[in-house]
Every structure is written in C-alpha cells, then in structure tokens.
Amino acid sequence: MMKSLTFLKPYRLTMGAAIFFLLVELIVELYQPYILSKIIDKGILNNDLSYVTKWGLVMLVLSVVAFIGGVLNTFYSTHVSQSFAFGLRKSLFEKVQTFSFTTFNFLPTSSLITRLTNDVTQLQNTVFMSLRIILRAPLMVVGSVVMALILDWKLSFVLFFILPLLFFFLNWMVQKGRELFKRVQENVDSVNSVLRENLMGMKLIKAFVRNDFEDERFQVINNNLKRKTATALKTMEVTMPVLLLFMNASILVVLWYGNSKVHSNQSNIGEIVAIVNYISRITSTFSVFSFIIMAFSRARASSERIEEVLTIEEDFIEKNEGNKLRNRIEGKVQFHDVSFQYPNTENDVLQDISFVAYPKTSIAILGSTGAGKTSLFQLIPRLYDVSEGTILIDDQDIRKMNSKELRGQIGYVPQEALLFTGTIKENLLMGRENASDEDVYTAAKHAQIHETILSFPNGYESKIGQKGVNLSGGQKQRLAIARALLRKPSILLLDDSTSALDLKTEAKLIQSLKEYDCTIFIITQKISSAINADKILIIDDGCLVEEGTHDSLLESSKLYKAIYYSQYGREEIPNAKGAN
Structure with a gap:
C-alpha cells in the first residue's frame, strides 16, 4: 500500500490542515464530558445555577468551535482525496500507455478498467475517511481512555484488559477482510469482462439470437460476485456485535464498582457519569470500526491491484531506449x-x-x-x-x-480498422497532429475517402461513434489508411x-x-x-x-x-x- 500512498506527498500541507481541524474538533468533544462532570458535582448537586450557566455557555461555545472544525476538516479532506485520486488515475493511465503487447496479455482490458475506476475510487474514499473518520476513531479511543484515567484510574482500569483484546481482534478482521475483498474485486473484473464483450458484440448476439445464452452467462458471473460480496460483508458484520458486547460489559463493571465507591464517598457522581460518557464514546467509536475495517480491507485489496500495475517492469521495447534516429528512414x-x-x-x-x-x-x-x-x-x-x-x-x-x-x-493500418469517438478530422490527425488542412485533404483523397467525407452533413467535422459504429467497413478502412498516409x-x-x-x-x-x-x-x-x-x-x-x-x-x-x-x-x- 506504500506505493499508492506516495501520491499523497504533494498534499502534505493540506492534509496537515485537515488533521489540525480534526484535532480541534476532537479535543472539544473530549473536554465536554469533563466539564459535564464538574457541572454535576459543583453546580447541580450544590444547586449553584450560576456555575451551571457559566459552564453551560462554555460548552455551547465549544460546540460551535467543534462544528467549524468539522466543516473545515471535511473541506480539506475532500480536496486531498479528490486530488489524490486524480494523480493516481493519471499515473496509472500513463503507465498503461507504456505497456507492451506482452503486458496486455498478462493484464486483460477489463481488469485494467476496474483498476483505473473502481479500485482508485476505493482508495479515494479511504483517504477521505482516513482524514475525516478513520483517523478520528483511534484518537477518540485513546483520548477517552486518557480522560477516563485522569478522572478515576481505578474505575477506568477495566479498559486496560478489554481494549488490547479488541485491537488484536480488529487486526485479525482486517487481514481476513483483505483476502475476502480481493476476491470480490477479482469478480468485478470478471463481470466487467463479460459485460464489455457483450456490449461490443451486441449486433452479433442479436443476429444469432443468443440473448438467452448471454443472459445465463452473465447471471453466473453476477451470482459469483454477489456470493463473494455477501460472504465478505457477513464476515465483517461479526465485528460490531463482538465490540459492543465487550464495551457494554465494561460499562456494567464501571457502574457496579462506581456505585459502591459513591456510597463510600470515594468517588463523585459526576466523575462516574463522565467515565460512562467516555466509555460510551469509545463504544460509539467502535461501532464505526466495522465500517473502517471494511474500508481498509477493500483499500488494501485495491491498493495491491493498483500497485501491481504501477510496479510492472516496463518491457524493454516500451522504455524508448536505443539510438536516436538522426535522419529519415530510407525504408530498407x-x-x-x-x-x-x-x-x-x-x-x-x-x-x-x-x-x-x-x-x-x-x-x-x-x-x-x-x-x-x-x-x-x-x-x-x-x-x-x-x-x-x-x-x-x-x-x-x-x-x-x-x-x-x-x-x-511507420504508418500502420491494423486488420481491424479502429477509430475513436470524435470528429473525422480528429481521427485523421492522430497520424500527424500538426498536419495542415491541405495535408489532411490530400491523404483522404489518396485513400479514396475525400468525396465520401464531403457528402456527410458536417464534412470533416462529422462525429464518429465509438469504434466507427456509424460507418461502413469500407469507410472505416479508408479512413484508417488516410490516417496512416497523413504521417508520410x-x-x-x-x-x-x-x-x-x-x-x-x-x-x-x-x-x-x-x-x-x-x-x-x-x-x-x-x-x-x-x-x-x-x-x-x-x-x-x-x-x-x-x-x-x-x-x-x-x-x-x-x-x-x-x-x-x-x-x-x-x-x-x-x-x-x-x-x-
């Protein structure tokens, strides 16, 4: 995953701003139960309304500060995640452009499409959640434990037994989830492959009346994806009940032990309320952990697939090494x-x-x-x-x-004339981007397609559908030849x-x-x-x-x-x- 994370380096300052405002929001939230304990012990129990009012206003102001911090954190987190995804997609696409035919045999088109779209989106969402939610969760847990210990370390000592066990459990679930979601992404590849093949061959499928067969073939792949996804999600859903069981048990222990301490005047009600509040915050934070585990598990699986593309050794052919050509090739x-x-x-x-x-x-x-x-x-x-x-x-x-x-x-016209979505002129200029209009017309005339182009409503500015779907086979071949001739x-x-x-x-x-x-x-x-x-x-x-x-x-x-x-x-x- 480290290779993918290097794309975050240009946004370190923005990430720093997001983390700063996250900490502002977090500190306020952690300080509020402490203030609440003081309001209960010194204000409510002593019937001191002025004390309650003063610290109540402080809590209100702090809540506004936390709200502003949360909004700014969301803004900067969104900026980082979107920019990260943009840079990662750009690098992946540039890397794919360097692949030789050998590499394309190893990584099929459908898999590359999934990696550049679905897998990048998984990482993008994980980056956003890391700066907004995932980073906040462990800090909230640690901060709540520290504040609880400050209030009464004896009452809070139960957390030292429960939390390490839960963290080991969470780490195991992350490892398990990574493997499960990796299989899910591989099944997404399969679905995309069948879908792409079906859409490209739709005319042939209809001509041979193969709709039912294709439906059955797609359903098999689709069901596999459904089963793999359901298995992964069911496994991850086990996390939450286990976490809640242990955290609610710890609350019962604190209330039971705290009750005896209050009766023996060894503790105050406000402190117990605050400690229970902190444990409740830990519990609510743990409720997010199942979501976090799924996000990280998917992100790790997606990251491995993306890094497989980024770290593929470039074929010697595509490194553009070798002697520069000083003169035009003669053609022997x-x-x-x-x-x-x-x-x-x-x-x-x-x-x-x-x-x-x-x-x-x-x-x-x-x-x-x-x-x-x-x-x-x-x-x-x-x-x-x-x-x-x-x-x-x-x-x-x-x-x-x-x-x-x-x-x-070299002018190369492949067996299947391939045209791209755009105008006729844009397709021809792929042969030589800086060609003049006269050169374009000359190449088209020699390819015996000029008159045909002029017969179209917009001439050379006429739009071509994907892969030239709105042209005949002969028209596509002649356009492909004109594109090669334009290169001279x-x-x-x-x-x-x-x-x-x-x-x-x-x-x-x-x-x-x-x-x-x-x-x-x-x-x-x-x-x-x-x-x-x-x-x-x-x-x-x-x-x-x-x-x-x-x-x-x-x-x-x-x-x-x-x-x-x-x-x-x-x-x-x-x-x-x-x-x-």
Whole structure:
C-alpha cells in the first residue's frame, strides 16, 4: 500500500490542515464530558445555577468551535482525496500507455478498467475517511481512555484488559477482510469482462439470437460476485456485535464498582457519569470500526491491484531506449532467420523467416488464415520483439533503435480498422497532429475517402461513434489508411486493409500509394492487390515458402498458381502489367 500512498506527498500541507481541524474538533468533544462532570458535582448537586450557566455557555461555545472544525476538516479532506485520486488515475493511465503487447496479455482490458475506476475510487474514499473518520476513531479511543484515567484510574482500569483484546481482534478482521475483498474485486473484473464483450458484440448476439445464452452467462458471473460480496460483508458484520458486547460489559463493571465507591464517598457522581460518557464514546467509536475495517480491507485489496500495475517492469521495447534516429528512414527492411513465439507460449508462430525489402518497393504478403502474416507485421514496429534472428531497418538492428522514433516513421493500418469517438478530422490527425488542412485533404483523397467525407452533413467535422459504429467497413478502412498516409511514413504496413473495398476503389487506392516515398507492405488475400507488387511473399504455417514477382511465381509456384486459379479461373493468365 506504500506505493499508492506516495501520491499523497504533494498534499502534505493540506492534509496537515485537515488533521489540525480534526484535532480541534476532537479535543472539544473530549473536554465536554469533563466539564459535564464538574457541572454535576459543583453546580447541580450544590444547586449553584450560576456555575451551571457559566459552564453551560462554555460548552455551547465549544460546540460551535467543534462544528467549524468539522466543516473545515471535511473541506480539506475532500480536496486531498479528490486530488489524490486524480494523480493516481493519471499515473496509472500513463503507465498503461507504456505497456507492451506482452503486458496486455498478462493484464486483460477489463481488469485494467476496474483498476483505473473502481479500485482508485476505493482508495479515494479511504483517504477521505482516513482524514475525516478513520483517523478520528483511534484518537477518540485513546483520548477517552486518557480522560477516563485522569478522572478515576481505578474505575477506568477495566479498559486496560478489554481494549488490547479488541485491537488484536480488529487486526485479525482486517487481514481476513483483505483476502475476502480481493476476491470480490477479482469478480468485478470478471463481470466487467463479460459485460464489455457483450456490449461490443451486441449486433452479433442479436443476429444469432443468443440473448438467452448471454443472459445465463452473465447471471453466473453476477451470482459469483454477489456470493463473494455477501460472504465478505457477513464476515465483517461479526465485528460490531463482538465490540459492543465487550464495551457494554465494561460499562456494567464501571457502574457496579462506581456505585459502591459513591456510597463510600470515594468517588463523585459526576466523575462516574463522565467515565460512562467516555466509555460510551469509545463504544460509539467502535461501532464505526466495522465500517473502517471494511474500508481498509477493500483499500488494501485495491491498493495491491493498483500497485501491481504501477510496479510492472516496463518491457524493454516500451522504455524508448536505443539510438536516436538522426535522419529519415530510407525504408530498407531485412529479416534474417527470424523466429517468433508469443509470450507464455511454446510454439513458434514464425520460423526462420529471411527476406529483403528495398527502399521504395512494395511487398505483398499472402497466406492462409493463421499463417503468421499479422505476427510478422507486428515485429517491424517492435510491437513485439523477435524470439530468434534479427530484423534490420536501413542495416541497423531495430532492437538498438529508439522504439518511439521508429514507430513515428511507420504508418500502420491494423486488420481491424479502429477509430475513436470524435470528429473525422480528429481521427485523421492522430497520424500527424500538426498536419495542415491541405495535408489532411490530400491523404483522404489518396485513400479514396475525400468525396465520401464531403457528402456527410458536417464534412470533416462529422462525429464518429465509438469504434466507427456509424460507418461502413469500407469507410472505416479508408479512413484508417488516410490516417496512416497523413504521417508520410517511410514504411507503410497495410494489414488486409482493403478487404472491404470494391476492385475499382482498391485499384485507385493502390495506384495512389505510388505517390508516396515509402516502402509498402500489404497483407492481402486478393491477387488483385498483390499482382503489381515488386515482391510477393507467401507465408504458410509460419514459414516463408515462396517469394518472387507475380510472373515468376506463376511459373514456379504451385501454391501461388492455386491461389490465382481460385480467384481468376484457368483462362489465359495475364502478366502483371496487363492486370487490374
């Protein structure tokens, strides 16, 4: 929990102010029973109305002081807790941005969302309660014990037997509660995971009429969360009855022993009333302890989950270490005996891949689903690192390059065109934030989407729904391509990014790419996209089985011929120049 608490350091003065006003409120409350004992013994029992009036007014003024102290304490406590949560969320989000794909495999999205929202809120509430309630409770207990001993240590001595036992009991309950609430938070992760998956796939669920199945699946997870939460809360609820039992027993002891002392003139009624008052305050404070235990138990569980994120060792790739790129990349890409397997797996996705892509050339990659094409793409911008072998860009090992600068010169269009909530222009500017309007329009024209954008009611200022839900598949693909082209990359990676385009639009797009001074890699299932490439790579089961031009592969590769015939039939085969 210490890692999380470091985010409180900037607010030490504000915390100090909150604690000061808490102490003002507390001191007043602790002094009032003492004044009350004097009013009873010297005023009421002696029928001295002036004494009662004078000290009654003092108690009234002190009550106003305590009220003001409580209000100011609440104000500063709120400021600290809100600022703490803001800083913690900010740091967590920044940390998540540094995660490599390997780390995302370890921490699923649903769990990260829970940690950045629910877990941070738990800590935020605990910080507020610590400054307003949790810190006040033990101080009230200690202060009440001290004041009771000052009044009559013999009557109050019973507290020395009961309080240590209760504190040991409370500490045990905190440890127990931490484990229980940690399991609760893990179940919240599961609920969020199913909920997120369901909402993202709602169209498919409705199309396949899977509503009942999804309802049952969610109910199972939801019931697990309910049972875990109920178990945790029931266990914590045991705390209060145990505390009240012992504290009420101590009051009975004080009253029994105090009665005999009053009759023997060894004690005053006012003192007994005050001691009972202090014990009652301890009892009422202990009634808050069950609430405090739950808060701390949840906070400790949430803190452990948050610190797991904050303390994850950054992947080497994401530390942005390596040589700065002094000049623009020319775009020569070489794979030398590259093999790759995903973290925590045993099988190679790619095996002994070797090829050279020269600057300003186009490379088409064909292969069956699951052959390893996308995995190969992800190695070029170092989204993953190779398991064996070497990848060179401009004859330099990319593991020695600064990953941030390397990616800054690569345009990447993933297999699933991902757009963000906002305007079309805002989405395109992700490619290059300082791009001019003319650059934006040019990139959109080359991506064959400019005219479509202008047909929207607000043009480039038209709003895009989450993940581009209000756009067609082809529109999303072309916008994603325009975003990559706006970067004016040295290397352009298109991962099956024209699958939703008709042949005419695709041909225009591929023709427009020739205006860009970059090396182009395109994963495709369509011969029409690969036919004019300078080199075609055929990947099968993680291995590079064939490479060459369209014409050479038609002559030498049975696999390429089979792909070609499946799309064009066995009529006369055109050469690459005549195709399109």
